[in-house]
Amino acid sequence: MSAADTDGAFGPSQALDDGTISARTDAYFNRTRDIVTRFGDRVVTYAMFIRRPVISAPRLMIDWLDNVTRARGSAITHEVMFPEGTWVGAGEPLVYITGSFAALSDLETLLLQKLGPPCVAAHNAYQMAMALPNVRFLAMEARHCAGFEMQEQMAYAASVGSAAARREGALGFIGGANDATASFFGAEHGLGTMPHALIGYAGSTLRAAEMFHETYPDADLVVLVDYFGREITDALQVCRAFPELAAAGRLAVRLDTHGGRFLEGLDPASSYAALERNTPGTIRRYRSETELRHLVGTGVSAAAIWRMREALDEAGFPKVRIIVSSGFSGEKCLAMADAHAPIDVVGTGSFIPDRWSETYATADIVSYDGQARVKVGREFLLRQAHGRAVPPS
Numbered sequence: 001m002s003a004a005d006t007d008g009a010f011g012p013s014q015a016l017d018d019g020t021i022s023a024r025t026d027a028y029f030n031r032t033r034d035i036v037t038r039f040g041d042r043v044v045t046y047a048m049f050i051r052r053p054v055i056s057a058p059r060l061m062i063d064w065l066d067n068v069t070r071a072r073g074s075a076i077t078h079e080v081m082f083p084e085g086t087w088v089g090a091g092e093p094l095v096y097i098t099g100s101f102a103a104l105s106d107l108e109t110l111l112l113q114k115l116g117p118p119c120v121a122a123h124n125a126y127q128m129a130m131a132l133p134n135v136r137f138l139a140m141e142a143r144h145c146a147g148f149e150m151q152e153q154m155a156y157a158a159s160v161g162s163a164a165a166r167r168e169g170a171l172g173f174i175g176g177a178n179d180a181t182a183s184f185f186g187a188e189h190g191l192g193t194m195p196h197a198l199i200g201y202a203g204s205t206l207r208a209a210e211m212f213h214e215t216y217p218d219a220d221l222v223v224l225v226d227y228f229g230r231e232i233t234d235a236l237q238v239c240r241a242f243p244e245l246a247a248a249g250r251l252a253v254r255l256d257t258h259g260g261r262f263l264e265g266l267d268p269a270s271s272y273a274a275l276e277r278n279t280p281g282t283i284r285r286y287r288s289e290t291e292l293r294h295l296v297g298t299g300v301s302a303a304a305i306w307r308m309r310e311a312l313d314e315a316g317f318p319k320v321r322i323i324v325s326s327g328f329s330g331e332k333c334l335a336m337a338d339a340h341a342p343i344d345v346v347g348t349g350s351f352i353p354d355r356w357s358e359t360y361a362t363a364d365i366v367s368y369d370g371q372a373r374v375k376v377g378r379e380f381l382l383r384q385a386h387g388r389a390v391p392p393s
Contacts, residue, residue, distance in 0.1 A: 125161030
């Protein structure tokens with residue numbers, strides 16, 4: 001089930017009343033319902049698809065459809081053609097929905113809203129997890145979402161893509177950043193320790209770490225180290241203040257250096273050198289300016305991560321973990337994999353689709369009262385209807 005109860009007050013699975021559905025759907029669907037009601041209803045079958053490859057993530061849409069039809073007392077069936085978490089080719093029908101045309105016509109807009117974005121985001125999350133199969137991911141999508149419904153769709157998608165990657169041996173996503181969506185990852189609570197604001201409040205990175213540990217002594221300590229631009233200095237200071245946590249692997253530093261500057265002590269030349277020391281040859285394989293920036297540029301580059309690992313190991317803290325964030329898209333994950341960057345956890349919301357136009361799902365009716373019929377150009381939907389060939393009328 002979704003993180004929010006499907007009959008609860010929030011979330012994409014909440015059953016809406018007819019007035020709200022009417023207000024939120026496209027006007028021509030409302031008018032279609034009125035016309036069909038007047039001239040005679042028919043049993044129709046809709047085929048729903050997306051024009052790009054995706055990972056099947058239909059559960060929130062199906063939950064919502066079930067709740068609405070239950071509230072309306074409608075007899076509607078659905079057939080999911082690709083189990084959740086499986087790969088779907090461009091244009092292949094994901095779901096067939098059959099029932100009263102009058103009962104379904106005004107639901108199309110909302111059904112499409114709940115299908116396309118999760119499927120694309122699940123595909124992105126899968127690709128990220130597979131790019132770094134030995135790294136754990138934390139879903140941090142909430143702040144980038146347009147409200148809770150989108151947030152729930154994106155967290156659900158990350159969990160679906162992650163589960164698909166885990167079936168292929170990747171570690172995938174271990175949790176999300178807040179309680180509301182934690183259940184998608186099999187947890188009760190969100191993960192995370194401190195924001196930059198707490199460090200500003202405390203006045204120093206070390207003092208923020210001390211405050212956190214005093215308040216949550218049983219929690220692992222993850223410390224942001226870029227606030228003052230002294231990532232290495234502040235990381236080592238915290239490690240020396242908490243040697244037991246460091247030795248037990250319960251201390252981590254989080255790199256979130258923004259793209260306007262290099263990690264402490266690095267510049268272009270020393271970034272190249274750090275990469276060459278630790279992963280010889282990687283820099284000579286880069287294929288684009290973007291990839292070069294991920295490897296040796298400003299912000300959280302592969303060179304920055306390697307330099308932090310060097311500093312921690314040289315100071316006697318080999319078990320202190322490195323958590324990274326800041327724009328870890330699929331492309332950046334691939335660059336980090338090529339550089340063998342020593343990452344323990346990636347915190348990211350970059351599985352949210354970059355080009356929203358790619359998330360547009362589409363639906364077409366493929367039969368009326370059992371007679372196959374679809375607009376010209378969509379005959380491929382007929383051929384796959386219910387897993388068997390259906391000749392056009």
